[in-house]
Amino acid sequence: MRYGIWAAATALVTLVVALLFGGGVDSELLPGIPSPGPFTEWALPLAGFLTNALGVLAVGATVTAAFLLPGDGVSVAAHGWLLLRRTTWLALAWAASSVAVLVLTVSDVLGTPVTGLSSPAIRSFAFSISQGQALVWQAALALLLAALTRADVSRGLAAVTAIVAAVALLPPAFTGHAASAGNHQIAVTSLALHVLAAALWVGGLAGLLVVRRTRRFADTAARYSRLAFACFVATAVSGAANAGVRLTSVSDLWASRYGVLVLVKVLALLAAGLLGALHRSRTLPALAAGQTRAFLRLAAGELAVLGAAVGLAVALSRSPTPVPSVPEDPDPLVDLLGFAMPAPPSGLRMLGDPLPDLFFLTLVVTGVGAYVVGVLRLRKAGHAWPLSRTVSWIGGMLLLAAVTSLGIAKYAYVLFSVHMVQHMVLSMLVPILLVGGAPVTLALRSLKRPSDPQARGVREWLLLALHSRFLRLLSNPIVALAVYVVSLYGLYFGGLLGTLMRYHLGHLAMLTHFVLAGYLLFWVLIGADPGRRRVHPALLTIVHFLAMAAHAFFGFVLLQSTTVIAPDWYSAVHPPWAVSLLDDQHLGAGLAWAFGELPAAVILLLLVRQWMRSDQREQARLDRAADRADASGEEDDLARYNAFLAAAARERD
Ligand code: HEM
Numbered sequence: 020m021r022y023g024i025w026a027a028a029t030a031l032v033t034l035v036v037a038l039l040f041g042g043g044v045d046s047e048l049l050p051g052i053p054s055p056g057p058f059t060e061w062a063l064p065l066a067g068f069l070t071n072a073l074g075v076l077a078v079g080a081t082v083t084a085a086f087l088l089p090g091d092g093v094s095v096a097a098h099g100w101l102l103l104r105r106t107t108w109l110a111l112a113w114a115a116s117s118v119a120v121l122v123l124t125v126s127d128v129l130g131t132p133v134t135g136l137s138s139p140a141i142r143s144f145a146f147s148i149s150q151g152q153a154l155v156w157q158a159a160l161a162l163l164l165a166a167l168t169r170a171d172v173s174r175g176l177a178a179v180t181a182i183v184a185a186v187a188l189l190p191p192a193f194t195g196h197a198a199s200a201g202n203h204q205i206a207v208t209s210l211a212l213h214v215l216a217a218a219l220w221v222g223g224l225a226g227l228l229v230v231r232r233t234r235r236f237a238d239t240a241a242r243y244s245r246l247a248f249a250c251f252v253a254t255a256v257s258g259a260a261n262a263g264v265r266l267t268s269v270s271d272l273w274a275s276r277y278g279v280l281v282l283v284k285v286l287a288l289l290a291a292g293l294l295g296a297l298h299r300s301r302t303l304p305a306l307a308a309g310q311t312r313a314f315l316r317l318a319a320g321e322l323a324v325l326g327a328a329v330g331l332a333v334a335l336s337r338s339p340t341p342v343p344s345v346p347e348d349p350d351p352l353v354d355l356l357g358f359a360m361p362a363p364p365s366g367l368r369m370l371g372d373p374l375p376d377l378f379f380l381t382l383v384v385t386g387v388g389a390y391v392v393g394v395l396r397l398r399k400a401g402h403a404w405p406l407s408r409t410v411s412w413i414g415g416m417l418l419l420a421a422v423t424s425l426g427i428a429k430y431a432y433v434l435f436s437v438h439m440v441q442h443m444v445l446s447m448l449v450p451i452l453l454v455g456g457a458p459v460t461l462a463l464r465s466l467k468r469p470s471d472p473q474a475r476g477v478r479e480w481l482l483l484a485l486h487s488r489f490l491r492l493l494s495n496p497i498v499a500l501a502v503y504v505v506s507l508y509g510l511y512f513g514g515l516l517g518t519l520m521r522y523h524l525g526h527l528a529m530l531t532h533f534v535l536a537g538y539l540l541f542w543v544l545i546g547a548d549p550g551r552r553r554v555h556p557a558l559l560t561i562v563h564f565l566a567m568a569a570h571a572f573f574g575f576v577l578l579q580s581t582t583v584i585a586p587d588w589y590s591a592v593h594p595p596w597a598v599s600l601l602d603d604q605h606l607g608a609g610l611a612w613a614f615g616e617l618p619a620a621v622i623l624l625l626l627v628r629q630w631m632r633s634d635q636r637e638q639a640r641l642d643r644a645a646d647r648a649d650a651s652g653e654e655d656d657l658a659r660y661n662a663f664l665a666a667a668a669r670e671r672d
Pocket of ligand 1: 067071210213214217221254255257258259261262265281284285287288289291325328329332333335336337
């Protein structure tokens with residue numbers, strides 16, 4: 020308790036000082052909008068801080084209960100149960116403070132004191148303005164979290180509560196300062212990653228200090244330390260990316276008050292990083308030897324530094340940025356796209372002029388990094404790993420980065436034809452290469468087992484997922500085919516595309532779905548990884564032909580179409596240099612149709628090879644059985660079958 024009080028006090032003092040310094044409580048904050056009065060000017064950032072702090076603690080408590088603490092068979096251990104119980108109250112308070120932030124934001128935006136607000140004004144902000152909707156979502160998810168923490172104590176459900184808590188942090192990151200920034204793709208994604216990494220780091224440390232009297236605490240602390248290091252890197256990179264879109268130049272770092280606050284945050288990050296390094300070199304080894312004092316002292320210091328960083332962050336989110344949130348000459352197209360209309364496409368422009376997508380770039384860097392570490396570990400243990408698999412995986416990852424972050428990503432926003440190429444690469448080429456990398460097999464072979472059998476590391480959670488009923492259902496070839504085909508037709512002929520293109524989160528979800536639906540189908544068809552059903556290659560070949568037919572028919576129908584798909588979106592972003600919407604759509608249809616041919620042929624070859632190999636295996640099995648039968652003089656299957664046929668023939672005669 021005392022560690023928490025220190026951290027909260029440091030955070031609050033930092034918040035107040037940073038608000039005064041950064042201009043976060045300036046009555047002229049929103050140009051042309053009257054001041055809502057001192058109550059709102061102070062209550063809004065304070066409620067904002069409380070919402071952040073409760074969210075961070077809820078994430079920390081659930082992650083500690085589900086992933087850091089050893090369990091008790093299928094249930095969380097006693098301290099995990101206690102943490103989940105406390106999270107109920109944290110979550111209820113979190114929901115209430117999100118609602119308070121919502122009401123105070125209405126007061127701030129309208130420039131009306133809280134007492135002067137009308138419920139219709141609050142209602143319309145809550146349900147029709149993205150910032151209001153985000154806070155309603157956060158409150159609803161926090162209430163769901165409160166209910167889940169009361170449900171039961173299985174480790175599986177504890178993991179679900181941790182995911183719900185993490186997701187509940189995100190909605191506000193997709194609105195507010197980030198959404199109004201230029202290049203909002205980077206602003207929004209970097210802030211979401213930033214808030215998530217910061218919450219796991221700060222919340223995990225708070226959760227760890229709460230369970231300091233549990234058995235094998237040194238192991239739990241070591242597990243947290245690995246998580247903290249990853250969060251340190253992610254917080255630094257995402258924070259820098261986020262600051263980058265709000266500063267006009269490096270000199271803003273010392274020439275603007277916003278920039279100075281960012282610099283102080285960098286200092287806080289470096290200080291916390293240094294304390295983390297001291298933990299690894301000094302206090303964790305001492306803890307493993309049974310000495311807890313040094314670790315607890317340093318951890319308390321680290322929590323205070325991180326608390327101060329959260330206070331700084333809330334002040335930052337209230338301070339005017341050097342890049343004005345409302346540009347002098349607003350361009351509605353830049354508002355919609357997040358970038359200026361690109362020049363007519365050329366090969367060079369499709370590769371150059373990037374639109375970096377931090378979400379996919381983070382996935383690619385993590386995916387390639389983890390894979391290489393896995394291969395090196397196997398090699399160090401004297402086990403070989405096929406180079407073809409490594410090349411396939413890294414090739415798939417690089418293609419994923421290229422098609423979501425190079426110039427083509429910009430053209431895919433404004434041209435249906437280029438969007439279709441992006442779709443085909445993401446749903447066919449990238450998954451085929453990733454499946455060829457057999458990542459699950461590598462993970463199961465290279466990940467270490469935790470020394471404590473009651474602890475679950477990444478390997479144990481992976482095995483649980485592989486044997487889950489959900490994956491068993493998904494790996495049914497018919498289900499995998501249905502997911503692939505229904506999402507293809509549903510997206511384009513179900514009127515979804517326009518909405519998903521308009522919102523950054525929707526666009527991210529759509530591109531991610533392309534990769535996942537493709538990965539599922541090609542894993543079921545040609546995957547080497549464990550977990551998929553044993554299905555005869557003949558059935559797999561039929562499923563493949565059905566997927567090809569559905570794909571070709573999709574291209575054919577699109578080619579015949581006389582109505583524009585997602586007309587609102589494409590007419591709003593139609594480039595002055597492009598052909599008509601329908602011509603571009605037909606070009607897209609042709610590309611989709613043609614694009615499917617080559618990958619489909621490759622898959623067919625792989626399926627035929629798989630079929631031949633399974634026949635060879637079957638033949639070898641029968642031969643071995645016959646040899647065994649010969650050796651033991653027993654009848655083997657073949658002999659028994661021939662005897663049956665003979666008996667049947669005799670009966671007929
Ligand atoms: C010490 C570790 C850090 C923690 C715990 C942390 C935490 C946070 C949190 C919780 C927010 C969201 C605030 C809100 O919207 O209410 C945030 C926002 C932000 N952080 Fe950090 N952060 C850290 C380090 C950094 C660093 C090193 C940088 C820059 C290099 C940075 C730059 C930013 C920026 C630009 C924002 C957005 C503020 C806005 O909305 O204008 N942070 N941070």
